[in-house]
């Protein structure tokens with residue numbers, strides 16, 4: 121039977137709410153994981169006082185940073201993604217995302233733990249042999265050994281496969297000898313174990329190695345002086361004839377680049393999860409300030425201009441949160457499905473190994489992970505910017521910590537693949553899955569698009585709860601499919617060079633996915649017995665606000681794309697169709713934003 125769990129398939133069908141996980145369904149146990157890490161960050165990092173935290177520096181304050189790292193290790197925070205068998209917490213992926221959200225109050229220290237539990241340890245967790253896991257994972261899980269992921273080089277950033285670091289097998293065939301240089305390595309200042317991507321001999325593709333600092337020949341550069349995440353260690357790492365036992369080759373020779381990308385899929389959605397945490401933290405702080413700062417004899421919370429900002433932050437937060445945990449649960453379900461199939465086929469020796477189940481379940485959702493990385497990082501940066509604006513001059517002062525949050529957030533648009541690369545990847549993955557691997561059945565779109573277009577020549581039905589909204593969601597999907605199909609037919613392989621159009625298309629696809637996630641969340645909530653009416657109302661409003669703004673993004677992106685490649689009759693008919701499908705959405709955005717903001721003010725933040 122064909123799997124229902126196919127990444128990108130949201131585009132070609134209506135998703136059933138029964139198949140969607142929503143954040144309101146987290147169990148008490150999962151919430152406990154979240155509260156443990158959140159409380160730790162508030163006590164051990166935030167508790168140092170903002171002035172102290174804002175001044176922390178990875179070089180100067182290394183001892184303090186290491187002391188917090190040790191305390192986090194003692195609490196088990198360093199091993200959450202490592203299997204229990206090797207001393208870790210063995211969290212499923214969605215709980216690991218919730219854990220990442222909980223890190224947010226730790227400012228740059230969140231990056232330290234984030235790296236240890238994600239890109240630092242996942243290469244061995246997902247690709248290691250039993251011996252490699254037994255040797256390295258217990259130390260990583262206990263925090264005794266810091267770990268790093270070394271892909272980027274001075275001349276190889278986005279073009280990561282072009283790295284010059286190389287390894288050759290020695291004459292005895294016992295060791296690889298590695299030479300080269302890596303740059304921007306998080307946790308590199310204290311790591312003991314490095315996953316290093318390098319080319320063997322004259323290979324065109326990267327391989328991966330587990331490299332211990334104690335192998336000798338490794339030198340570590342000075343801590344980089346950065347715009348933000350200053351307490352997070354970021355260094356260059358130099359390899360000078362480093363002797364690596366040949367059994368430390370990780371995974372297969374020449375498969376390192378695929379491995380690097382898969383690890384980044386997980387890192388990408390974790391950026392969005394961290395963004396959700398950051399936005400919640402930002403919302404709580406801005407709400408508090410809005411209520412206490414008096415100007416013109418009243419709290420600034422009473423000004424519409426401030427409510428507008430709170431409303432926008434809340435809507436972004438709600439929708440991205442819906443997308444993140446929807447995908448996190450899908451990854452877990454896919455993982456379980458792959459393992460189950462493996463058990464069924466193991467008898468004939470064709471099973472999926474536990475490693476492959478982890479890798480392939482993540483790879484399945486590459487489109488969604490890239491979408492969420494882009495939107496999550498941009499929403500978080502926007503929140504930081506607006507938080508400074510709400511705090512006015514005090515936001516610009518180092519005293520409040522708001523400027524630090526703004527600076528810390530900025531890196532998320534750059535690492536784990538820049539947002540430009542992730543937008544391109546969104547579309548490239550869509551094409552690959554549709555036309556090369558054919559995992560996405562484009563035939564399904566043939567029934568989906570005409571029914572959507574047909575509806576647009578009748579008034580919106582608009583009768584039932586959220587009916588209009590789901591029609592809009594379908595229109596967003598159809599617009600993506602129509603313009604992408606038409607642009608692809610006209611430009612063929614030249615489309616990849618028309619990056620501006622690719623960016624426009626990625627933005628339309630992203631809006632379709634996250635808007636749908638927001639409304640699926642509301643719809644599912646509306647069917648939950650005993651759902652609090654006021655909460656449901658405000659959540660519905662946040663989803664509506666997200667749609668309202670998404671329609672503007674899509675109008676602009678679709679116009680840009682069409683005007684950039686189409687001409688004459690084709691252009692006229694695409695524009696006509698677009699106008700019909702993106703008709704005005706009949707809500708009063710000012711009133712709805714005010715209502716959402718008032719709820720946030722009443723509850724002292726995004727507290728559900």
Ligand SMILES: Cc1cc2nc3c(=O)[nH]c(=O)nc-3n(C[C@H](O)[C@H](O)[C@H](O)COP(=O)(O)OP(=O)(O)OC[C@H]3O[C@@H](n4cnc5c(N)ncnc54)[C@H](O)[C@@H]3O)c2cc1C
Pocket residue numbers: 269270271272276277278279303304305306307346349354531534535536537538539540541619
């Ligand atoms: C604080 C920090 C921590 C980091 N941690 C790690 C780590 O732990 N491990 C690690 O391996 N790396 C790490 N990185 C590196 C990070 O992943 C890279 O900086 C990132 O991938 C971008 O590479 P680059 O800086 O070389 O930029 P470049 O690749 O030079 O990009 C410059 C600009 O050109 C654009 N661009 C590049 N190629 C294209 C293209 N084909 N089409 C269109 N536009 C393009 C980019 O989007 C960007 O806007 C870290 C970086 C920082 C700053």
